[in-house]
Amino acid sequence: MNQDTTYFSLCKNSISGAAVQHRKNHYHFSKHLHTSVEIYLIKSGTCVMTIGNTTIECKPDDFIMIPPNVVHSFYLTDENECSFYHIHFFPEFLSHITLEEDSSVNLMHSLIFCCAPFHQQKTTKELKELILAIIRLYNTSQDSTVSANINVYILQLVLLIMQSYKTLSKAQFPEKIQGNYISFTLNYIEHHYMDKILIPDxxxxxxxxxxxxxxxxxxxxxxxLGNYINVYRINRAIELMDTTTLTFTEISGMIGLKDSQHFSKLFYNIIGTTPSQYKKFILKRK
Known part of the structure; x- marks a missing residue:
C-alpha cells in the first residue's frame, strides 16, 4: 500500500555539541553562521554577543538561543573567565512538526517568528533542567534511545520558549495566512538557493x-528578504568550506552566485573577512 506520509526517526541524533565551556583572557569568536540552533546558558562570569544588529551583555542565568542563518559573534571584554552551558542542535525534526492541524507552518518556522533574530531571557528551573539533561545524556551515550530522549527534551525546550511569548501582543506575530506566506518563502529559499532567486518569482x-x-x-x-537570501547562501558556503575541499569558484556556483569574485565580495560584506581568511580560521579551529 502506498503512503505519502514522510516520517522522521526520533532516534536520529540532532546534537552536534553539548558541553560546559570555559573562556577567558579577552577570548573572541568573530562573526560566523550556523545551520544549527545555538543555545547558551551563562553559568558564571559575563560575555558579550553581537547577534544580527544587536549587541547584548550576558550575565549568569541568562539564556540565549540563536536560530540558524543569523550572523553573530562572541567575545569577552576582560581577562576574567566566563563559563556557560553550550548546545548546538540541528532543527530538522522540528520541520516535521506543526502546532496546528492542517498548518503549513512547521514548528521551526513558528519558533523563528517568535524570536528572530534571537531569544534572550533569565533561565527558569524547567529550562535549566532540560539543558543539563541534554548535556548529560549526550556525553553519556550515543545509542538510539538516548538520541530519542534528547530530541524529546529539545522539543520540550522549544515549547517552553514559545509558551513565554503567549503573553505578548498578537500584533507581534503573523496572522495564519501571513505565516504561510513567510514559511513558503523560507522553504523556497531552502530548495532554490543554488539557482537564481528573484523575489517577484x-x-x-x-x-x-x-x-x-x-x-x-x-x-x-x-x-x-534580499539580505536573508544572501546570508542563507553564505551559510551554505561556510558549510561546504568546512566539509569539502571544493574551490571558491566551485562553491560560488553551488550556492547560486555567478562567479568567485561576487562570492568573495558578498562573503566579506556579511562576515567581515574574506573566504580565504575564514577558511584558515576553520582549519585552525579543527
Missing part, C-alpha cells in the same frame, strides 16, 4: 505583490 507563486511579500518578511524576520 516567489511573490508570483503566492499570488501576492513583491512589495507586500518584502514588507511581511522584513516585519516578522527582522531582516530584508
Amino acid at each position: 516567489i511573490a508570483k507563486e503566492l499570488n501576492i505583490s513583491t512589495r507586500y511579500l518584502s514588507k511581511l518578511f522584513s516585519q516578522y524576520m527582522n531582516i530584508s
